[in-house]
Amino acid sequence: MPLGLYISVPFCRTKCSYCNFASDVFSKSAYENYVARLLEDIAGARQLASELGCTLDDSADSIYLGGGTPSILDASQLLRIFAALHGQFAVTPDAEVTVECAPGTLTPALIGTLLECGVNRVSLGVQSFVDQEAQSVGRLHKRSTVLEEIDRLRKAGLANLNIDLIAGLPHQTAESWAFSVSETIAAGVPHVSVYMLEVDDDSRLGRELIAGGSRYHAHFVPDDDATADFYQQACEMLTAVGIVQYEISNFARAASPAQNNESRHNLKYWTRQPYVGFGVDAHSFLAADHHQAIRFAAPESLEAYMNRAPHTVMPVSAQAAIEESFFLGLRLNRGIDLECLRKEFSVDAIAAWDSAIHQCLHDGLLEHKGTILRLTARGRLLSNEVFAGFLNEERKVGTGHVNPR
Ligand code: SF4
Numbered sequence: 001m002p003l004g005l006y007i008s009v010p011f012c013r014t015k016c017s018y019c020n021f022a023s024d025v026f027s028k029s030a031y032e033n034y035v036a037r038l039l040e041d042i043a044g045a046r047q048l049a050s051e052l053g054c055t056l057d058d059s060a061d062s063i064y065l066g067g068g069t070p071s072i073l074d075a076s077q078l079l080r081i082f083a084a085l086h087g088q089f090a091v092t093p094d095a096e097v098t099v100e101c102a103p104g105t106l107t108p109a110l111i112g113t114l115l116e117c118g119v120n121r122v123s124l125g126v127q128s129f130v131d132q133e134a135q136s137v138g139r140l141h142k143r144s145t146v147l148e149e150i151d152r153l154r155k156a157g158l159a160n161l162n163i164d165l166i167a168g169l170p171h172q173t174a175e176s177w178a179f180s181v182s183e184t185i186a187a188g189v190p191h192v193s194v195y196m197l198e199v200d201d202d203s204r205l206g207r208e209l210i211a212g213g214s215r216y217h218a219h220f221v222p223d224d225d226a227t228a229d230f231y232q233q234a235c236e237m238l239t240a241v242g243i244v245q246y247e248i249s250n251f252a253r254a255a256s257p258a259q260n261n262e263s264r265h266n267l268k269y270w271t272r273q274p275y276v277g278f279g280v281d282a283h284s285f286l287a288a289d290h291h292q293a294i295r296f297a298a299p300e301s302l303e304a305y306m307n308r309a310p311h312t313v314m315p316v317s318a319q320a321a322i323e324e325s326f327f328l329g330l331r332l333n334r335g336i337d338l339e340c341l342r343k344e345f346s347v348d349a350i351a352a353w354d355s356a357i358h359q360c361l362h363d364g365l366l367e368h369k370g371t372i373l374r375l376t377a378r379g380r381l382l383s384n385e386v387f388a389g390f391l392n393e394e395r396k397v398g399t400g401h402v403n404p405r
Contacts, residue, residue, distance in 0.1 A: 002061035002092060004268040005085055007038065008279030009067040010302055013102065016138040017216040018166070020202035022281040022300050023068040030302070034279075035077045037306055041278045041298075042084040049276075052313060054286035054294050057274065060089040062096045062265040066123075071101040075113040082117040091118075096264040098123055098162075103141035106149040111156045122153055123162040123193075128169055128176075129183040136170045136217040137205065143183065150187050161189040162263070167234065168197030168227035170205075170217035177230045181237045190253040190261040192243055194234045196227050228381055235377070248331050248380050270328045272321075280305045285316075292321040322349060327387035330366075335374025356389040 010023040011031060049056035063085060070078070085091065098121040099114055106122075114122070128134045129143045153161060163184050167177060184192055199206045208218040222230070235245055243251045247270065252261035268275050269285075272293070276284040281300045288294040293316040299309040316324065322345050329336035342350050357373065360366040365379035365386050379386050 001057060001274055002059040003057050003089065004062040004064065004265050004273065004275035005060045005089065006265075006275060006277035006282055007063070007065045007070070007081060007085075008277065008282040008298075009034075009065060009070040009073060010280040011067065011072050012069045013072060013105075013140060014138050015204075017205040018137050018169070018197055018203050020198060020200055020206065021068070022302075024302075026302070031073055031077060033306065034302070035073065035080060038081060038278055039084045042081075042088055045088060045276060045278070048311070049286060052286075052294055052296060053289040055274075055288070056276065056286060058090050059092055060085070060095060061092045062268065062275075063091065063098070064265040065099040067100060069102045069105070069125075070099050071105045071110060071114075075109070075116075078113055078117055096121055098263070098265060100125060103139075103146045103149055106152060108152065108156075111153060111158065114158065115156065120158070121160040121162070122158055123164065124150070126163045126180075126184070127166045128172070129180040130171070130176045133169045133171050133176065133180075136220070147183075147187065150189070159190075160261075161187075162191040162193060163187065163189050164193045164195070165234065166195050166197055167230035168222055170220040172222055172226075172230065174226075174230070174233065177233065178237070181234050185237065185241050185243065190255065191263060192238060192251045193249050194231060194238075194251065195249050196231050197221065231381065232377075244333075246333050248375075248383055267332075270331050272324060272328060288315065291315040292318055318345065318349070321345070322353070323391050326353065326390040330373070330375055330379075330386065330390075331383070333374065335372045337371050338373055339371040353390060360386055360389060 008022075011026050011034075012023050013025065015023075015025055046056055065081070073081075097117070097119045099119050100123045101110075103124055103126055124146065125139075126141075126146050127137070127139060129146065131142050134141060150161060153159070165180055165184060199209050201207050201210060205216045205218060205221070208215045209221060238251045239245060242254045244254055245251050246262050247266070250263065250266065252263075255261045267273075272285065274286050276286065277298065279298060280302050281298060283295065283297045285293060285295050295314045295316060296311040298311055299305045322341070325336065325341055325344075338350065357366065360379065361368060364376055365382060366373055367376050375383060375386065
């Protein structure tokens, strides 16, 4: 099965206050060393897979440069990364090739480089079309810049665009949020991601909120109920114009069967298809000789990665594979087919989850149609609760969330 290839670029121009990713502001001199290290990793992918007893396909049908801000790299660095990927993998002619870009960086020169690299999809970390909101969390762009850059991308032939939005930013109101969603719709992009602000101690804003302080505009952050309402409002506004939800945070404009606007790369995460990641905190999932599969992850810090600290390796047992099939598959609006799971893992193995399923059906978090099980609208809002019910105690962490950048 063709792979998804992920490259992590952990550099940003500034650190957004809500950001809980392994990314930071580094001097440009760090970029070159990092790219050299990435190229080594890409060249060594087959050896690592063989040492771990994994199967690494020769072909790849998706490439995703995320981070961080991959568009911060210069042309030569981007070109060398893509050349290395093409040198190691047979990238299919129809591959989806995405680069995450910070609005305000999409110069004609950068767009030219992206095209030269074979990029055919750009994901824009807009988060809000209200300048005050974007600036309050450290974003450097303005609404007008985003619109100009979308126009520039389209004129250059890059029309397959995603816009990321975050519900729950400081200063956001129902009206300002409706404005951001309306602007996104008016921009005519085929894909939209809507995330709710994550409050945890991995971000400066999250820590301030937990402490009850007012730095980083924390006292202007809407409460949880308002944020949940914003998310619901976005679901309704996007659906009304044919931008259909297909995953908890992801929406795609309905397209012809020949042109599917859903993110092929991200679908690999939720449907447990193989992918391999390179760079800081990059995760991989591959079929393995002696286990159902193996997950492995590169070090979370730039220093550890540059010092060649070993990957964290997590063999996926049969039990864990079933759990993953539930909590990843249920993220998708199409849900999971219990009959397919019974065929894959056995009737008895799946029966062990009957009580978790019945509890969620009883609580109105799941619905059951024929053999299909899927989240209700309420279940999507409370998805972490649902997923926790499908995990045994040791695994109630890391439910495969694909985060905003
Ligand atoms: S949210 Fe994105 S752009 Fe902002 S610091 Fe994090 S990775 Fe960088």
